[in-house]
Amino acid sequence: MTTERATRGRLPVVLVLPALLGLAFLLLPMVGLLVRAPWRTLPARLVGAEVGEALRLSLVCASLATVVCLVLGVPLAWLLARGDLPGRGVLRALVTVPLVLPPVVGGVALLLVLGRRGLVGQHLDAWFGVSLPFTTAGVVVAEAFVAMPFLVISVEGALRAADPRFEEAAATLGASRWLTFRRVTLPSVLPGLVAGTVLCWARALGEFGATITFAGNFPGETTTMPLAVYLALETDPDAAIVLSIVLLVVSVGVLAGLRDRWIRGAT
């Protein structure tokens, strides 16, 4: 380090100053949250019914949404990485659309398709009596819609980085493509899969726009943590801070769980 600095001169202020400002900009709001937290009443509020209910609902819905993403997203990632599809680039771009789409727009789109009068929703209602909007299932659908691209992109990247010759080796040993996928491919992309799953889960946990648009706000049924934070901010700011701190702790926990090795495996 010393020799490098000696030979390459001082760090330029033009870069260092904005870098430090950027760092402060990212960290200060979180510090503010901790400074303004009503620490004295915090334990009492935490065990209160309102927070517990929202937290439980959030965890359950985010986990279910993650399962949905895994079941659908991993095969989709495999198809994008390994399937010899025409127009694969276009497909890959389409998959990432929900990533850049404002979540509210995603919620509106979901309503139009899965709503009681929607393209698919009307048949779901008529044939199975299933109606997704404004239900807990609707929360899962909205979260899965927003979070799935994170999983697909992460797993697809890992699959494309994995050496396909191992799959060839498995084939020469008599393994079908399905067996090869389960026993050889999937274990080799496990770090990417774990990273993608965690990102997907974290995104689902924090999902707000699509959820409130598609599933509405019914305490105990569709009011997840982010919705509860937003509502509490108008009536009881201290409650909003407590809820926010809980989400912050969960998020930091997720980051800690991700650690370098999982992230490295995904890139």
Next chain:
Amino acid sequence: MTLDASIRVSRANFSLDVDLTIAPGEVVALLGPNGAGKTTALRALAGLVPGARVRVGESTWDGLPVERRPIGVVFQDYLLFAHMTALDNVAFGLRARGTAKAAANATAATWLDRVGLAGFERAKPRTLSGGQAQRVALARALATAPQLLLLDEPLAALDASTRLKVRADLGRHLRDYPGHTLLVTHDPLDAMVLADRIVILEDGRVVQQGTPAEVVRRPRTDYVAHLVGLNLYRGTAHGTEVSIVDGGSLTVAEPATGSVHVVFPPTAVGLYPEKPAGSPRNTWPVTVSGIERHAHTTRVHLDGTPPVFADVTTATMADLRLEPGDRLWAVLKATEVHTYPS
């Protein structure tokens, strides 16, 4: 039952056209320079790329996907499954082909024992040495009792000291294996030691085939000659005098007529700073164009009519103090020169 294969692969700037016949128990080496199409031929036989028609006795492999072919492949860098133990790697093929877990593990353990790796059942591939990984790869390929064993540069990833031992072990296993073996290599020594027959591939075509002894004694192209370390010329013989196509002439011991190959080892060439007195028949002036040092000898590349390789001892090197550009006289003993019809 003999295995007959015809391989036709064409790509931009490259076409491969090879017919191979392998008898049961026979080891055929496909030897050639990089880019000759050796690995493509192997991949075609495995079904990893289209283009090979294979017939074994009465049955053909046409349209059989890779996983249904009775093959075993040892890849150049082995491609052992990193997350599985050595035992699971060897048992993988048996499990994939429907053997029950206990039976597959038992067979796999027997194979690990046969390749000298008893006690390594639980070892992960990354903890194995290169030679051990190679033997696990061989056991994995042979465990399913394939009809055709394909070896892609099986010794290339090993360092020189382990290669000797692993090559000897591999030779022993190949002799025990009753099926057909195709060995792809660019190392002539691997081919000479391991194969019953050598097929030489250049630019996607077979240029020569025969037993190792035949190929060494009678190389038919510059590549083969250089590979086995011999001087090779094409020429026209009139009795004991051969005029070489690219210029120069040599006197040979065995009289011949017509178009011939002339071949002699670099050790048959003597180098002298002055024209030797009472000069023997095959004496001509040469210029040093390159010097390659090997363990015990030095190979000198010489320009002249004809150009020639000479192997000289370290002592001679010290005496002559050779450097590129030096002018010398090359002397060749007629008794060491062999001719054969081309």
